[in-house]
Amino acid sequence: MQESQGNGMPEESPGRYSGPRAYDPAPPERPDPTAVTRTRFLTGVALAGGGVMSAAILVPVVGFAVAPTLQGEDYRWVDVGPLADFPLLQVSSLAVSGPDPEADRRVFIRLKERQGVRERLGKSPADQLTLEELQPGDLELLVIWNRCAHLGCPVAYSRGGDSYICPCHGGAYDSRGRVTAGPPPRPLDRMDAKIVGPGGKSVTLAQALVKPSPGAPLQVRQGDYRLLIGKPYSIDDEERPYELHGPGEPLDGALANLYPLPRP
Amino acid sequence: MSTRETQPQARDIGPKNPLVQAGAAAVDYVDERTGAKTGLTWFLFRNVPRGVSWFQTLGFTAMALFGLQAITGIILAMYYKPDPNSAYDSIQRITEELTWGWLVRGMHKWGASAMIVVVFLHMGRVFFFGAYKYPRELTWLTGAILLIMTMMMGLTGYLLVWDQKAYWATVVAVNITSSAPLIGPYIGDILRAGSEFGPDTLSRFYSIHMLLIPGGIATFIGLHLYLVTKLGIAEPPWSRRRLAADRRERELREAARRRLEPGRTPVPVAPAPAAEAAPARSPEAGR
Numbered sequence: 001m002q003e004s005q006g007n008g009m010p011e012e013s014p015g016r017y018s019g020p021r022a023y024d025p026a027p028p029e030r031p032d033p034t035a036v037t038r039t040r041f042l043t044g045v046a047l048a049g050g051g052v053m054s055a056a057i058l059v060p061v062v063g064f065a066v067a068p069t070l071q072g073e074d075y076r077w078v079d080v081g082p083l084a085d086f087p088l089l090q091v092s093s094l095a096v097s098g099p100d101p102e103a104d105r106r107v108f109i110r111l112k113e114r115q116g117v118r119e120r121l122g123k124s125p126a127d128q129l130t131l132e133e134l135q136p137g138d139l140e141l142l143v144i145w146n147r148c149a150h151l152g153c154p155v156a157y158s159r160g161g162d163s164y165i166c167p168c169h170g171g172a173y174d175s176r177g178r179v180t181a182g183p184p185p186r187p188l189d190r191m192d193a194k195i196v197g198p199g200g201k202s203v204t205l206a207q208a209l210v211k212p213s214p215g216a217p218l219q220v221r222q223g224d225y226r227l228l229i230g231k232p233y234s235i236d237d238e239e240r241p242y243e244l245h246g247p248g249e250p251l252d253g254a255l256a257n258l259y260p261l262p263r264p
Numbered sequence: 265m266s267t268r269e270t271q272p273q274a275r276d277i278g279p280k281n282p283l284v285q286a287g288a289a290a291v292d293y294v295d296e297r298t299g300a301k302t303g304l305t306w307f308l309f310r311n312v313p314r315g316v317s318w319f320q321t322l323g324f325t326a327m328a329l330f331g332l333q334a335i336t337g338i339i340l341a342m343y344y345k346p347d348p349n350s351a352y353d354s355i356q357r358i359t360e361e362l363t364w365g366w367l368v369r370g371m372h373k374w375g376a377s378a379m380i381v382v383v384f385l386h387m388g389r390v391f392f393f394g395a396y397k398y399p400r401e402l403t404w405l406t407g408a409i410l411l412i413m414t415m416m417m418g419l420t421g422y423l424l425v426w427d428q429k430a431y432w433a434t435v436v437a438v439n440i441t442s443s444a445p446l447i448g449p450y451i452g453d454i455l456r457a458g459s460e461f462g463p464d465t466l467s468r469f470y471s472i473h474m475l476l477i478p479g480g481i482a483t484f485i486g487l488h489l490y491l492v493t494k495l496g497i498a499e500p501p502w503s504r505r506r507l508a509a510d511r512r513e514r515e516l517r518e519a520a521r522r523r524l525e526p527g528r529t530p531v532p533v534a535p536a537p538a539a540e541a542a543p544a545r546s547p548e549a550g551r
Contacts (some may be wrong), residue, residue, distance in 0.1 A: 068454050070454070072459070100463070102348045102465070103460035151440060246442050
């Protein structure tokens with residue numbers, strides 16, 4: 001093979017032939033790497049155009065799949081019936097799933113004595129309280145959500161132990177929903193509750209109860225006293241209210257920093 | 265045609281038989297236009313290393329189980345109704361009333377468990393045989409993605425039964441997901457289609473189970489198989505060739521450590537005059 005001189009023209013080889021010869025064309029000059037050639041321009045146009053068209057399809061599709069699910073729930077006050085329907089000194093269970101019964105959401109409406117009442121009356125925790133010995137201010141209304149604070153299973157109320165037990169992983173809560181055993185990181189969530197008296201006026205539980213005579217049993221006042229349930233919220237061990245948290249999320253301590261983003 | 269005329273032809277299965285010729289012509293016709301014969305030969309007629317055993321069939325078993333799940337799932341979808349009011353009843357109907365419904369549902373249910381088991385066995389085989397090492401890292405990566413998608417199939421399929429066990433087990437599983445740090449609550453809401461389980465949750469899980477993940481699994485099985493075919497099956501750890509390659513690599517490392525030329529077995533030398541002795545043995549090392 002003869003060496004090329006770099007111009008694509010091989011050196012003339014000796015021989016008798018003197019006619020025209022075919023040569024490899026000279027290689028084109030190496031283009032400036034920064035120059036926009038036709039090929040490069042069209043490649044860019046195809047990529048950009050394809051990207052725009054893909055985005056025009058994918059953005060609405062992914063947004064439709066995701067965005068509606070991230071909107072928070074709307075809460076409003078829901079009338080759950082006359083206060084007199086809920087027995088005093090007891091815990092009643094009530095389904096509050098609303099339009100989606102699949103959510104299987106329930107609350108426990110607890111109309112029992114405040115903390116310290118038993119001590120004042122000299123009763124041990126095992127003793128049965130009677131309505132005769134209580135005053136209107138001795139009772140307290142708590143609406144406790146049955147969603148376990150561990151991973152969201154439904155807790156059951158145990159009447160004998162006045163406690164809440166989760167069937168899934170053994171979480172146990174005392175009468176006010178504070179953790180006594182098991183993995184839950186915080187107490188049971190609660191829901192806002194209020195009592196509306198005759199004329200649509202909000203009243204306290206003590207105002208809605210009456211004791212006709214000193215020895216008579218405590219009872220709900222005559223008239224249209226109704227119980228309303230509102231927005232759920234979380235509480236810490238001292239029963240201070242927090243924004244509602246999902247199951248498994250601690251409210252305080254170092255682990256609470258794992259969830260810095262605002263709740264959807 | 266009489267029997268006497270056809271019999272010699274029927275016995276002749278060589279290239280002179282017109283039927284064989286027609287078949288070969290048909291194969292050539294397709295191959296010329298698609299490359300199918302070339303591709304199938306590349307895919308199927310590969311050399312496999314010595315020492316390949318039943319262990320290397322686990323990957324195919326997992327793929328066959330995926331095929332079983334796909335076929336039985338397609339048929340089950342003809343009778344299943346992904347609606348909270350009728351999901352449970354439609355499954356009862358499949359199991360109790362429809363002919364062989366119990367069988368196909370059972371195949372889908374047990375096939376799901378078998379697929380998880382076999383996928384893990386396959387992963388264990390690849391791990392303990394060291395088959396994930398160079399150059400097969402990306403094969404392992406696609407396999408890991410396939411494992412995750414298989415688990416997602418298990419999670420999304422479990423809810424579709426829509427009985428108490430399925431419901432609460434999935435509530436717990438989604439709440440585990442949403443207790444992941446930072447974006448966990450968002451993922452939980454996206455999975456549930458809201459903050460609580462509802463009718464949209466069931467149809468969402470059905471869509472993910474039926475369409476989204478099977479498409480992903482099929483795609484990644486294709487990638488996985490392409491890489492397996494391209495790179496070949498890894499030699500088992502006890503293969504002589506592999507042991508020889510390992511020994512060669514060890515020697516190279518050792519030689520590099522001793523700053524000797526590759527391939528030269530280091531000779532033990534007395535420690536003190538090493539600085540003078542070493543160049544004498546390999547002056548071309550350029551020290």
